[in-house]
Amino acid sequence: MSHPIDPTTTRAWARLHDLHDGFTADFRARFAADPQRAERLSFTAGDLFVDLSKSYLDDDVRDALLELAEETGVAQRRDAMLRGERINVTENRAVLHTALRRTADDTVEVDGHNVMADVREVLERMYAFATKVREGSWRGVTGKAITTVVNIGIGGSDLGPVMAYEALLPYVKDGLECRFISNIDPTDVGETLRGVDPETVLFIVASKTFTTLETLTNAHQARSWFLAQLAARGIQDPGAVAKHFVAVSTNLEKVAEFGIEPANAFGFWDWVGGRYSVDSAVGLSLAIAIGPEHFEEFLSGFRTIDEHFATAPAAQNVPLLMGLLNIWYVNFFGAATHAVLPYAQYLHRFPAYLQQLTMESNGKRVRWDGSPVTTQTGEVFWGEPGTNGQHAFYQLIHQGTQLIPADFIAFANPVFALVDGEADQHELFLGNFFAQTKALAFGKTLDEVRAEGTPEEIVTAREFPGNKPTASIMAPALTPAVLGQLIALYEHITFTQGAVWGIDSFDQWGVELGKQMAKELTPAISGDAAALEAQDASTRQLIEYYRAHR
Ligand code: F6P
Numbered sequence: 217m218s219h220p221i222d223p224t225t226t227r228a229w230a231r232l233h234d235l236h237d238g239f240t241a242d243f244r245a246r247f248a249a250d251p252q253r254a255e256r257l258s259f260t261a262g263d264l265f266v267d268l269s270k271s272y273l274d275d276d277v278r279d280a281l282l283e284l285a286e287e288t289g290v291a292q293r294r295d296a297m298l299r300g301e302r303i304n305v306t307e308n309r310a311v312l313h314t315a316l317r318r319t320a321d322d323t324v325e326v327d328g329h330n331v332m333a334d335v336r337e338v339l340e341r342m343y344a345f346a347t348k349v350r351e352g353s354w355r356g357v358t359g360k361a362i363t364t365v366v367n368i369g370i371g372g373s374d375l376g377p378v379m380a381y382e383a384l385l386p387y388v389k390d391g392l393e394c395r396f397i398s399n400i401d402p403t404d405v406g407e408t409l410r411g412v413d414p415e416t417v418l419f420i421v422a423s424k425t426f427t428t429l430e431t432l433t434n435a436h437q438a439r440s441w442f443l444a445q446l447a448a449r450g451i452q453d454p455g456a457v458a459k460h461f462v463a464v465s466t467n468l469e470k471v472a473e474f475g476i477e478p479a480n481a482f483g484f485w486d487w488v489g490g491r492y493s494v495d496s497a498v499g500l501s502l503a504i505a506i507g508p509e510h511f512e513e514f515l516s517g518f519r520t521i522d523e524h525f526a527t528a529p530a531a532q533n534v535p536l537l538m539g540l541l542n543i544w545y546v547n548f549f550g551a552a553t554h555a556v557l558p559y560a561q562y563l564h565r566f567p568a569y570l571q572q573l574t575m576e577s578n579g580k581r582v583r584w585d586g587s588p589v590t591t592q593t594g595e596v597f598w599g600e601p602g603t604n605g606q607h608a609f610y611q612l613i614h615q616g617t618q619l620i621p622a623d624f625i626a627f628a629n630p631v632f633a634l635v636d637g638e639a640d641q642h643e644l645f646l647g648n649f650f651a652q653t654k655a656l657a658f659g660k661t662l663d664e665v666r667a668e669g670t671p672e673e674i675v676t677a678r679e680f681p682g683n684k685p686t687a688s689i690m691a692p693a694l695t696p697a698v699l700g701q702l703i704a705l706y707e708h709i710t711f712t713q714g715a716v717w718g719i720d721s722f723d724q725w726g727v728e729l730g731k732q733m734a735k736e737l738t739p740a741i742s743g744d745a746a747a748l749e750a751q752d753a754s755t756r757q758l759i760e761y762y763r764a765h766r
Pocket residue numbers: 370371372373422423424425426427428431490491576724727
């Protein structure tokens with residue numbers, strides 16, 4: 217096994233320390249001194265226009281960060297990933313979500329086997345199935361067409377599909393809707409199925425492993441609900457489940473055990489991580505909702521950014537620069553969190569999606585060779601769409617004591633045709649996007665507050681310190697291709713950070729212990745005295761509380 221380079225021992229790290237010691241953000245002075253700053257520090261990747269001029273980047277910092285990438289071998293690791301090497305060492309797997317969006321004439325080999333034929337074969341089956349559902353030729357047990365698709369999955373088998381479905385709602389076929397069940401909380405399945413017609417529903421059970429407790433429990437629950445609903449209507453048909461349940465998984469044996477016909481199972485491969493799987497068969501609900509053509513556009517968006525990440529010169533490489541900037545913020549400015557603030561209501565689940573992508577990937581305390589990390593890793597990603605967030609938590613970003621780098625995302629055009637008056641409203645909306653990054657960067661000085669006639673005793677409360685770092689990401693519109701580009705951008709930002717830190721960004725052992733304990737606690741919860749006695753005092757007390765109050 218190769219050993220990662222310790223970033224803290226590099227020349228670049230020492231240089232970054234020096235730069236940090238002498239660093240003042242002072243955006244007013246920086247913009248005044250350098251009229252080209254906005255232009256020089258703005259970049260294009262595909263349809264994404266990324267303005268980093270209000271970030272803590274300057275020529276020296278950029279050079280030192282790029283040097284850090286060189287010294288830690290980010291490009292080599294990227295190339296190893298793209299070649300299909302087993303860079304996920306703790307699971308001994310290749311990391312090839314990028315293969316999911318390559319074209320059929322490409323070659324990507326895993327252990328000497330070109331996986332592109334497999335990728336395209338599954339995609340074609342997905343498209344054929346999606347088309348049948350969309351055209352109404354896939355019929356339910358009573359001969360009716362499907363109107364509601366219910367995706368049952370959790371983590372990567374839920375967050376990607378639901379986020380993308382919500383983001384691309386204007387592209388969803390009329391008369392079709394998707395719903396999503398993820399939580400093992402029985403209220404999730406109960407609420408989601410409320411009002412669903414069993415004769416026109418299609419369940420997609422999505423689970424990479426097909427062993428995930430939440431998903432299998434919910435799938436069994438959904439099947440019982442479905443059969444009970446049919447029975448209540450006097451419909452008995454042994455073939456009913458086959459017409460209303462399909463699966464997406466890497467574990468086709470377990471799918472068959474559940475009772476889903478192999479013909480209705482859509483596979484993917486162990487080299488696709490759950491949080492990187494929305495562009496695999498896990499995106500089946502989306503493919504049905506928006507149709508194969510738009511799904512292809514979605515994939516082409518990912519491909520655009522993959523190609524940019526693989527080939528753009530380092531100094532222009534947007535995911536690389538943004539990943540390195542995050543290292544700068546986390547490791548030199550102590551930023552513990554990073555906000556992602558889409559000015560697009562359709563992207564309201566994007567921050568939640570990014571939480572799994574970034575935090576399951578980079579929340580690691582050992583490096584890929586098992587040795588402890590040498591610096592902080594994995595900041596908390598969070599956010600809400602603007603302008604809602606402005607009226608909730610922006611106060612802390614503007615005037616609080618913590619440094620919170622923030623990515624602002626906005627689109628020049630809405631994707632739907634505007635009715636009278638809405639064009640003005642879109643402009644008002646964008647006005648907020650422009651204003652927030654401006655206020656965060658340039659603030660309002662004490663003198664400016666005084667000049668407004670503010671009483672002296674509240675002048676400091678009304679001062680905006682400014683100099684808060686932001687990245688502004690703009691695109692013409694939130695199309696399927698642009699959504700693919702945005703997701704791939706953050707995938708490669710996450711990759712870059714993990715590569716510098718020397719961690720395996722593709723395993724997730726940290727979620728295992730709680731899962732295992734949840735299973736082990738079942739006897740204690742259901743009243744087995746010895747099992748209850750064996751618990752620690754706090755857990756015992758909580759279970760006793762539950763048993764006394766249920
Ligand atoms: O939370 C751990 C995890 O393994 C995620 O990485 C994954 O996306 C999720 O569980 C769901 O797993 P599966 O798709 O196998 O049901």
